[in-house]
Amino acid sequence: MLDDIDRRILRQYQAAPDEGHAALAARCGVTATTLARRLDRLRETGILKATRGVIDWAVLGYTVEVSLRVTLDKSMPQAFDEFLAAAREVPEVLEIQTFLGQVDVRLSVIARDLSHYQALYRDRLLALPHMTDVEALMHVARLKSDETLPL
Incomplete structure (x- = not known):
């Protein structure tokens, strides 16, 4: 189901989900086109569900x-x-x-x-x-x- 490239992409994506495709592709050792195609496939299969914004509730006053x-x-x-x-x-x-x-x-x-x-x-x-x-x-x-x- 997942090959080594998919796992490498997921590891790097988890570490920096807000990084641009070009930088992420470079860190993964693939082209931006390959990265985009594989991310699309990971989304289509449901492995990659979403990119989320994580809010620090304490900063907003919820202590x-x-x-x-x-x-x-x-x-x-x-x-x-x-x-x-x-x-x-x-x-x-x-x-x-x-x-x-x-x-x-x-x-x-x-x-x-x-x-x-x-x-x-x-x-x-x-x-x-x-x-x-x-x-x-x-x-x-x-x-x-x-x-x-x-x-």
């Missing part, structure tokens, strides 16, 4: 980050669907993950400060449907945050 581990009422057939639909409507919920096991869902939530989080928790998050238990874990430090693959 509190909390993970909520939620257990849902599994006796209700629509519990997951209704909970997920409602959670998606809360702008401060950045990420929603589902699990098998004791915890059903994890929400990653940001807030400007503790006062904002308290209001958000009380008014929006506790109002999400079908929750039977919720545990809040306050983030203290992010020690590693890396989405690059070892290609």
Whole structure:
């Protein structure tokens, strides 16, 4: 599926996604035409999904980050669907993950400060449907945050 050139392109692209095609092609040891053709193929096959802008929420004033581990009422057939639909409507919920096991869902939530989080928790998050238990874990430090693959 991937050859050595594809892996080299993906490694270099992960390292500097905003670099121009000519510079990226030079770092990969291919022509700009070859690079463009291979990037198009990687996009078409779904391997390369997007180029994203990563925003530092703390710089914008969101200094509190909390993970909520939620257990849902599994006796209700629509519990997951209704909970997920409602959670998606809360702008401060950045990420929603589902699990098998004791915890059903994890929400990653940001807030400007503790006062904002308290209001958000009380008014929006506790109002999400079908929750039977919720545990809040306050983030203290992010020690590693890396989405690059070892290609």
